[in-house]
Amino acid sequence: MLMHNYKRFGMILLLLTPLFITITCKKKNSAIKIDHDRVTQSLPGNRVSAGYMNITNTMEKDDTLLSVDTDDFETVEFHNMFEENGVMKMEPMDSVVIKGGQSVSFTPGGMHIMLINNKREIKAGEKIQLNLHFENAGLIKLTSPVKSIEEQVE
């Protein structure tokens, strides 16, 4: 009887495997594609870093990046940078819309993700996990490399 139950459980597991694979691979098949993601190292005595990446929305429908969180920083914000009459202005943004079929880039000297008050020193060569929350695509977890400041000079 017990043996029979084990067999049944095994069969159920076997049948559920494709579903499990589909769920775990969902990130790769997501409508949102992310590349060139990286976070800058922290500098001595300083607790801020910047996050950069390209986000592409492969769907026709617009999507919105609502927020980013990580265990390594207290606060994460989106900042838009633009130059006006030789003055660099920084404007916090509540969310970032990625139009259908288009890409948005967070780049050095441009729009960036500001990571505020680190909970530990963030060293170049490490990796940190970022949780990106999209309105439609839901949660996308990224494991992004930490790069030195020098590597951001283009």
Added chain:
Amino acid sequence: MTKKIRICFIGIFLLMAAGISSCKHEQPKLEILDTIGSDFTLTDQNGKAFNLKDVRGKVVLMFFGYTNCPDVCPITLAKFGAAYQKLGSSADEVKTIFVSVDGQRDTPEKLKKYLSYFKYNPIGLTGTPDEISKVVKSFKVLFVKRLTGNSNGYLFDHSTATFLIDKEGRVRHLFGQTDRPETIANVINVLLKSN
């Protein structure tokens, strides 16, 4: 026929002249920008009084920023590091000054720690809001404090120009945010040769 050859020659001459003038255009003029800047005194990262006169005899790269700035400020300082490498032995004749506009948070100790990361030994300057404000005005730099409402407190809208100051303490050129390390090194070399 002779007329055609003459027209041809005139055409070639004009093209050459245009070529020469466009080549000339690539070289920065490095005029003395005497309406910008003057000597000033602030406090360096060792807590000592620093006057711009203290670096007479050196070419100076001067940049205004603050240590809590996550993007433009550290990248600009790293860019200077790359420019120093391109300068080779001439790098000894160049000094970098990072003027903090955030005297409230950027104490000499904080500046010292922050700037220790950069191998080319930049000078970090800070002061009281009044002292900083005088320097900012003299260099026609614009800084606007902006409250953020988060735990970081505030940020600044700020000018991103870097001032190139000659060995006599005169502003000779302004670099923008998009200028690459190669450009910075080239312009410094032009200034060093003209001295």
